[in-house]
Amino acid sequence: MLGQIADILVYLFLILGVFFNLLAGVGLLRFPDVYTRLHAGTKCTTFGSIFICGSVIIFGVRMWLMGDTNGSTLTIHTAGVLIAILLTNPTGAHAIARAAHRSGVKPFGAVIDDLAEKPAKKEAEK
Amino acid sequence: MLAFIVTFVLCFVAYLMLTTGGADIVFLGDWKILSWDYAEIIFGIILSLIVAIVARKIFVKKSFRMANPVRWFVFIGYLFYFFYEMTKANFDVAYRVITGKINPGIVRISPDLKTDLGITMLANSITLTPGTLSVDIDEDKNDLYIHWINVKKEALEDKPVNCKFVCANFEKWVRRVTE
Structure with missing residues (x-):
């Protein structure tokens, strides 16, 4: 009984994860400039990856509880992957956005751009 | 030792x-x-x-501020709140991907956090939640520059922009965890 619930959860999480990762791909094609594309590329992929890793973790825990010790390897290693993704994905997006703004890419259709005022100040100090 | x-x-x-x-x-x-x-x-x-x-x-490092177990329990509570906000954010981005309605801009917020760990946590949380992406940091005052995919008109009245529009209640949670 519990095994069946776990199986259903695994499939559900896989579907959700693939859906959000697909949405990230569509977003990359549809949005107009670097910054908005980064929105699609960070949020949706992280969220989708959480669900895919979650389904692997549930599968691993199920194996583990059935007495197969390989399940512990699967669970713990995937949890490590999940933490790494959660920490590095936003950091990478931040680095790309900062580099883009420094090399002079203007945000498309921006209502307001506070950051444009900042580099001018720094150059004046030097 | x-x-x-x-x-x-x-x-x-x-x-x-x-x-x-x-x-x-x-x-x-x-x-x-x-x-x-x-x-x-x-x-x-x-x-x-x-x-x-x-x-x-x-x-x-020299300070053992994060060794306090109360902070870790608050951090776990923060993770649940964070996951809730992140779910909302993803449906918001999904809506914008499908309809293509955007109104972007870069705004400055001044969360007034003192520690490096706190500002890192806040910047990462902001990147993963409702239509916002941290672009740059002002290292003197710990101000963050945020790319916002759907700028609200009422948020632009103050400068720097009030935190509650951009990052929900993360600022308070992060302060509880790290300060």
Whole structure:
């Protein structure tokens, strides 16, 4: 009984994860400039990856509880992957956005751009 | 010395977690929940010693503020709130991907956090939640520059923009965890 619930959860999480990762791909094609594309590329992929890793973790825990010790390897290693993704994905997006703004890419259709005022100040100090 | 012990123990636990399973010699629990070889444990001790000697000054800084367990419990609570906000954010981005309605802009917020850890946590949380992406930081005042996919008109009245429009209640949670 519990095994069946776990199986259903695994499939559900896989579907959700693939859906959000697909949405990230569509977003990359549809949005107009670097910054908005980064929105699609960070949020949706992280969220989708959480669900895919979650389904692997549930599968691993199920194996583990059935007495197969390989399940512990699967669970713990995937949890490590999940933490790494959660920490590095936003950091990478931040680095790309900062580099883009420094090399002079203007945000498309921006209502307001506070950051444009900042580099001018720094150059004046030097 | 304390830094050395803390680094050694954490490193050893991480090594044990990553190498568990498959062996039958040393184990925890009745039905081998976690199991290791002697060789793996001895090698883990040697590796942890080397890492602790090399990295103790990088890993443990002077302040032990984060050693307080209350902060860790608050941090776990924050994770639940964060996941809730993140779910909302993803449906918002999904809506914008499908309809293509955007109104972007870069705004400055002034969260007034003092520690590096706090500002890192806030910047990462902001990137993963409702239509916002941290672009740059002003290191003197710890102000963040945020790319916002759907700028609200009422938020632009103040300058710098009020935090509650951009990052929900993260600022308060992060302050509770790190300060």
